[in-house]
Amino acid sequence: MNNFTVEAIELTRLYGGREAVSNVSFTLSKGEVLGFLGPNGAGKSTTMKMLTGNLAPSNGSVKICGIDMMENPKEAKALIGYLPEMRPLYKELTVDEYLTVAARLHRVSSGNIKKAVEIAKERCGLGHMSKRLIENLSNGYQQRVGIAQAIIHSPMVVILDEPTVGLDPIQIRDIRALIRELGSDYSVIISTHILPEVEMVCDRVQIIDKGKLVFNGAIDVLKKQRVGNKLLIGMHNPPSVDAMLKIAGITEAEALAGGLMRVRFAEDATPAEAIVQAAVKNNWGLHQIAPDQTSLEDVFMQLTYQEQTEF
Amino acid sequence: MIINVARKELKSVFASPMGWVILSLLMFAFGTYYLNGVNDYFAVMSGAMRPAERTGVTQFVAQTVYGLASFIMLFAVPLLSMRLISEERRSQTLPFLFSAPISLTEIVLGKFLGLVAFLSILIVFIALMLSTLNIWSDIDFGFIIANSIGLWLLVASFSALGLYFSSLTQQPVVAAILTFVALFALMILDRFFAGDPSNTLASLSLMRHFQSFSSGLIDSGDIAYFVLFITTFLTLTVRRLDADRLRG
Numbered sequence: 001m002n003n004f005t006v007e008a009i010e011l012t013r014l015y016g017g018r019e020a021v022s023n024v025s026f027t028l029s030k031g032e033v034l035g036f037l038g039p040n041g042a043g044k045s046t047t048m049k050m051l052t053g054n055l056a057p058s059n060g061s062v063k064i065c066g067i068d069m070m071e072n073p074k075e076a077k078a079l080i081g082y083l084p085e086m087r088p089l090y091k092e093l094t095v096d097e098y099l100t101v102a103a104r105l106h107r108v109s110s111g112n113i114k115k116a117v118e119i120a121k122e123r124c125g126l127g128h129m130s131k132r133l134i135e136n137l138s139n140g141y142q143q144r145v146g147i148a149q150a151i152i153h154s155p156m157v158v159i160l161d162e163p164t165v166g167l168d169p170i171q172i173r174d175i176r177a178l179i180r181e182l183g184s185d186y187s188v189i190i191s192t193h194i195l196p197e198v199e200m201v202c203d204r205v206q207i208i209d210k211g212k213l214v215f216n217g218a219i220d221v222l223k224k225q226r227v228g229n230k231l232l233i234g235m236h237n238p239p240s241v242d243a244m245l246k247i248a249g250i251t252e253a254e255a256l257a258g259g260l261m262r263v264r265f266a267e268d269a270t271p272a273e274a275i276v277q278a279a280v281k282n283n284w285g286l287h288q289i290a291p292d293q294t295s296l297e298d299v300f301m302q303l304t305y306q307e308q309t310e311f
Numbered sequence: 312m313i314i315n316v317a318r319k320e321l322k323s324v325f326a327s328p329m330g331w332v333i334l335s336l337l338m339f340a341f342g343t344y345y346l347n348g349v350n351d352y353f354a355v356m357s358g359a360m361r362p363a364e365r366t367g368v369t370q371f372v373a374q375t376v377y378g379l380a381s382f383i384m385l386f387a388v389p390l391l392s393m394r395l396i397s398e399e400r401r402s403q404t405l406p407f408l409f410s411a412p413i414s415l416t417e418i419v420l421g422k423f424l425g426l427v428a429f430l431s432i433l434i435v436f437i438a439l440m441l442s443t444l445n446i447w448s449d450i451d452f453g454f455i456i457a458n459s460i461g462l463w464l465l466v467a468s469f470s471a472l473g474l475y476f477s478s479l480t481q482q483p484v485v486a487a488i489l490t491f492v493a494l495f496a497l498m499i500l501d502r503f504f505a506g507d508p509s510n511t512l513a514s515l516s517l518m519r520h521f522q523s524f525s526s527g528l529i530d531s532g533d534i535a536y537f538v539l540f541i542t543t544f545l546t547l548t549v550r551r552l553d554a555d556r557l558r559g
Contacts, residue, residue, distance in 0.1 A: 052410045056557045078412035088407030090319075092326040101322070104315045105411040149407070 005030050005079075005156050005187040006051065010060035013046050013211075020046045021211045023060075028157070028204075033183035035202030035219075036191035043211040044191040045085055048161050051189070052082040065156050078107055081150035081186075085161040087142055088149075091135035095126055095145055098134055099152055106153035120148040124178065140171035147175070151182065158182055160190045164197060176201050230292035231272060233261045236285025243282075247274045259285075262292055312413045316421020317428060320395070324429055334432065337387060341437055344379045348372035349444075369451040370527070373441050377458045377525055380437060381518075384430070384466050385494055391429065392473025393487035395422050396548075401481045409556070419548045423467075423474055423541075430466045434459055454527040461524020464537035468517060469494055471544035478551045 006028040013021040021043040028034050036044050049055035051062055053069050053076065062069040064076040090098055099117045108116045121127050124144040129137060134145055143163065150158055163179065164172045179201045182188050192198060198205055199219060207215035238261055244253040249269025254262045265271045272289060279286035324330035352371045359365050399405045408418050438459045444450045472493060477486040497517045504513035513519065517540075520533040 049406075052406075054406050054409045054556065074412045074414060077410055080410065082406065082410040084403070084406040084410075086403035086406075088402075088404040090323060090404060090407075091402070092323060097322060097326075101315075101319045102407070102411075105312070105319070105408070105413060107312075107412055 003030060004028060004063075005065055006189070007063040007066075008047070008051065008060070009063070011047060011050055011057050011062065012059035013043075013050060013055065014058040019211050021050070021057075021208075024208065024211075024213050025060075026206060026213065026216055028187050028189065030156070030187055031184065032204055033179065033188045033190070033202045035198035035205045036189060036208065037193065037195065037198055037205055038191075038208040039193060042208045044208060045161055046211075047208065048082075048084075048159055048189070048191060052080055052159055053077050054082075054084075078153070079156040081106075081153065081155040081158045083146045083150040083158075083160045083163060085165075087146040089134050089142060089145060091133070094131055094133055095121070095137070095148075096130045098145065099148055102149040103152045106155075108153050116152050116154075120152040123151065123181070124148040125174065140167050140175075143167060143171070143175065144178075147178065151186070155186060157187045157189070160188070162191055162193075164192065164194065172197075229265050229269075231263050231265070231275070232288070232290050232292040233263065233275060233279075233286065234288030235259050235261065235279065236287060237283060239282060239284055244275075247271055247278055249274070260288075312417045313421045313424060316408070316413065316418055317425035320422055320425025321428060324391070324425075330429065333387060333391065337383060337433055338436055340383060341376055341380060341433075342440065344376050345372060345440055348375040351375075367451055367454075368444060368448050369441070369454050372444065373455055373458055374525065376437060376441065377462060380433075380462055381465055381521055381525075384462075384469055385498060386491070388426075388430070388466055388469035389473055389487040389490035389494065392426055392470055392490060393477055393483040395426065395474050396478040396552075397480050397483045397486045401483070405555070415549050415552050415556075419474065419545055419552065423470060423545060426470045426474070427463075427467050430470065431463065434463050434466070437462075451527070457524050457527045457529050460529060461521050461533075464524070464534065465517065465521050468537050468540045468544075471541040471548075472497075475544040475548045475551070478548045 004027040006026075008024060008026050011021055011024045012019060024043075024047055026034075036047070038044050046055065050057045051064075051069075053062075053073050056070075062076075064079045067076040067079070069076045090101070093101070096117060099120060100113055103113045103116045104110075121130065124147050126141065126144055126148055129141060129145075134142060137145065143166075147160065147163065150160065160179070164175050167175065176197065179188060179190060183201070183203070190201065202219055205215065205217065205219050206213060236259060238255060238259045241253045241255055241261075244250060244261060244263060249265045249271040250263050251266055252264035256262060263271070263275070275289065276286060278284070349368075349372055352368055355371070356365060396405075399408070413421075438455055441455050442450070442452070445452075469490075473486070473490040476489040476493065477483070479489070480486050494517070497515065499516070499518070501513045501516035501519040504510040507513065514536075520536045523530045523533050
């Protein structure tokens with residue numbers, strides 16, 4: 001008996017012969033936050049629409065807690081809370097009215113509706129906005145109402161499509177904290193193209209490009225890939241690349257402009273000390289030595305770029 | 312669940328002044344006709360000497376009011392039905408309904424019932440208004456009931472058609488115009504075949520099937536026609552929404 005909350009099996013979606021999403025498979029366990037990463041038009045939203053039953057996959061299937069989305073859509077949908085990219089808010093209603101409607105449609109029993117609305121509002125920091133028309137709320141608060149709507153029925157899986165788009169930095173921080181908090185109770189899938197966001201809130205990352213999954217793994221793997229075994233050394237009298245390669249453990253060296261040099265070293269080597277000693281002995285004029293971190297953007301570019309070169 | 316969707320629709324109608332304004336304006340029009348009907352009744356009947364020329368007050372007044380109602384609904388229903396789905400399409404709120412644990416049929420039926428419930432308020436008010444004649448006269452309640460049922464079926468048919476056209480487009484105004492044109496064509500269809508009343512096309516006319524109700528006759532054939540009409544357009548709407556899910 002597996003306890004996957006979401007199982008996507010070979011999801012494929014064709015748009016007029018073109019594959020918007022092709023053969024995407026993954027699973028999600030309870031209490032995990034999954035980040036869905038990809039450039040514009042990569043198929044993030046399409047995948048999410050298929051997961052939530054808003055779009056029928058051309059091939060493959062979706063199971064929510066073991067319930068097939070195609071065969072039992074009602075039961076499966078009852079376990080999902082979904083916030084699409086465009087917030088589905090009825091702007092003529094007040095926050096309370098809207099959340100009540102959402103609770104009712106999501107089969108919250110009539111006795112619990114008031115409580116469910118209160119809890120959702122509290123979690124999303126909407127307590128003092130109850131009687132306001134959604135139309136008159138700021139962008140950030142509207143987004144919170146959107147999230148409140150998605151968690152009102154305490155679903156097993158919360159799916160948020162680009163939840164922080166168009167918000168100011170403080171609101172983004174609040175929403176991220178909220179997502180982290182949700183991650184402890186529910187399984188959460190968020191999509192974004194902001195990389196640091198993924199690093200901050202997600203346990204697992206999936207990078208999707210041109211409809212294909214190019215990376216699927218824990219966030220730590222991605223971080224490790226990013227930190228790497230590299231040093232950036234700044235010297236006033238830089239030696240030749242060959243001289244640098246003579247130091248034990250260094251496998252690769254690359255001279256950069258301005259006396260900088262990037263060296264790559266073997267997995268278990270710690271050549272920093274040897275480099276400093278050599279620098280002092282040979283009067284290289286060392287003024288800077290630091291681990292060289294590839295930004296998440298670079299990793300992302302590498303992953304999506306590799307995919308392109310394969311074609 | 313159907314009820315919950317219908318409640319949501321009703322809430323949306325009454326959340327803006329639109330619902331209240333339409334209710335009050337229409338009731339004002341019906342009230343005026345009612346008043347005129349009662350006045351005219353005395354004017355006409357005092358001139359009608361022979362008993363054969365006389366008609367009952369119920370028939371005289373109710374026919375004026377219901378005649379007007381069926382005509383006004385031709386304009387009012389497209390205006391009310393236009394935003395049912397097209398507005399949701401435009402403001403991208405359909406995923407809210409699609410990702411809730413309700414089937415498409417329930418969504419469509421809910422929206423349909425929401426609108427019909429709103430229009431039913433008018434029908435009930437008209438019936439109540441006409442029933443006040445009973446205070447000083449002995450009126451024919453059967454006639455009012457038959458007319459109410461007929462009007463109810465008529466507006467339900469209008470609503471089903473309007474709902475379908477609303478599901479076809481993103482622009483509420485386009486939906487309203489299409490609905491109005493289609494309804495108008497269906498209403499006057501029998502006029503084209505006035506010389507040949509047995510023509511099949513003529514019997515598709517909505518007005519022709521309303522006529523038996525307006526003369527106080529509840530004909531099961533006409534009820535079947537309206538029920539089929541409503542079912543057809545609701546099914547088409549469900550299919551149209553399903554195409555959204557399949558084709559994206």
